[in-house]
Amino acid sequence: MPINGTTVSALDVPHGLAGVVVTDTALGDVRGREGFYHYRQYSAVELARSRSFEDVWHLMFHGELPDAAGRAAFTARTAALRPLPAEVQAALPVIARSSARSGPLAGLRGALSLFGASAGLSPLYDIGADRRLADALAACAAVPTLLTALYRLGQGLEPIAPRDDLPHAANYLYMLTGTEPDPDRARAVERYLISTVDHGFNASTFTARVIASTGADLAACLVGAVGALSGPLHGGAPSRALDTLDAIGTVDRIDPWVRERVMAGERIMGFGHPVYRTEDPRSRMLREIAEGFGGPLVDFAVQVESRVEAILAELKPGRELHTNVEFYAGVVMELCGLPREMFTPTFAAARVVGWSANILEQAADSKIIRPAARYTGPPPPQPVPAA
Template sequence: MPTRETNAPIAVPRGLAGVVVTDTRVGDVRGREGFYHYRQYSAVELARTRTFEDVWHLMFHGELPDAEGRAAFAAETAALRRLPADVEDVLPALARSSAPSGPLAGLRTALSMMGASAGLRPLYDIDPARRRAEALAACAAVPTLLTALHRLGQGLPPVPPREDLPYAANYLYMLTGAEPEPRQVRAIERYLISTVDHGFNASTFTARVIASTGADLAACLVGAIGALSGPLHGGAPSRALDTLDAIGTADRIDSWVRERVLAGERIMGFGHAVYRTEDPRSRMLREIAEEFGGPLVTLATQVEQRVEAILAELKPGRELHTNVEFYAGVVMELCGLPRAMFTPTFCAARVVGWSANILEQAEDPKIIRPAARYVGPPPPQPVPMP
């Protein structure tokens, strides 16, 4: 029986859709069921019942903490929120230079500087305890970096972190400089938990590819942020809200949507690469939005219903529902977050999931090295003379 040549190319679907590239204990997405989980727990149930620190502990240690463990972990991570002085000193200039693109662009450079300042060594060269310590420090610092970059970009001084506040409350405090309302804190905390991880999405896969080379933690996270910044990945929450602004009133929904769909344009906030049912994150965020109520929520639910009906009519056979970005934008708007901070807030949560995946990947010495199919002019051809 003939055997396939070792390392011979294997044809796979575009975008690696459905291709299993490794084993993981971090979590998974079951798109046809409309379900995803962190470790062995439903991510949505975790968002409804646990704190962000609990989920962070779960992602890093594989288990949920008890009350004593929660307090210890919260204290450990809160103590890591302050930035090194040399990084703080360059943030004003970094905020000015990255202002046109926003805090996420500045974060890439700031994390690189933090890595250099901390003397991060390649993951390949350090033990698991050191990797964990570096990942904790990076995850704790990202909210501080993001809020400082945003405020400096607005001509405002950064607000130092507070160790007495939980993660979500401290994030809102650093962003606004005011003590946040409990309802807003819990809404944002549930959003943050719901976006910690989501299978082998583009940014997580990017982080793991870089980690497979043995590079340092900052390099892995910077690469992941670059992937997240794309509008087809994490850059859509504010764009989905822009859609609601453009529609304006319920009587304009059908004409606005039909015009875009017939023109072949994408309706931001609808459709997902994995889910063929309603996105469970969208369902939970809709519930949060409805707790607030108001004209924006009413319009959002009307738009959701009509867009799904029109897409079903004009694109029969395709399951297109709201994804996480649609109601994420609504919830963040209701909680007073500026739109420039929608995707950065997504990043503040996802850095925990990236780090858990990086730590797992660092245990595997095999570099991720796929192949590509060449489709250009047949080689070799004569090199023309000048």
């Protein structure tokens, strides 16, 4: 196979690129057999337990956790970027109407494209590191404002302007509901947001990096990532996992409901992960948060988790199938008052920071990502039939 004028041997790789290392990164990693993942040199779960979202955002973009003065400066800088350009605000009602059936995440694709054009985001290939960083900060600050505005417009409500005196997570909830949130619930959502900032070379992150490798502008990279995230096998599962709890309904229905679906070859949403071969550390942390709130929903979720894992171990021996981040994420967001149609958009409001950090890292590499495929169609060349 000729590549850049040189003939090299094609490599066969596992289906879905499972386990294939495609580049180096200093941003973090997922160690699936250990049930551990990290942002740079720190445990992501420990960061979620002890630091703020702004601290982790700073870490991902600048490579270090800020001190008190650095945190204050970074928080002020990003809070000032939350308001949207006037032309974007004016267009949001149309975008919300056109995406009413699909929801805010679908609307975000169009809104991000408009934001990129309005903000004058240039191709990554044509600008330096400082401008790339400024573009990434602006986009990450704008995404929560876009998502909450699209949701409220879709509900027939006016958007709520962001406040610069609230932390990132509290401001997100305020823009969504119009009410300053309870501190415990704001902190629970903040811990969820931190836990989902980045997670290795997942489908949406890899998509963002592929687009970044072409030198496209940052908004184009993020639009591609949002598209990948919208799939039910990626970020589109938190509300579906909660729907599973609703469908089961009562404790006595857990076993028959789960057995019927497993025997039919259906997937139980909220269980299993392509990387983890042990308990998902994000699920463990979110279960702790949920149990801190307590209540019937939490008690039922814990019972469902226990029985589903036992049934999966019985019916699928040899496979490690545990709850993933979506299962308890849905429970926590429900307890914190987020509407279900905002579960995956909330995931995106956090992951945009990880996507952007990966885009910035990829932009420093001028090599375009261009793999090959094996052709399996009819043997060519064949005569073209007459018209």
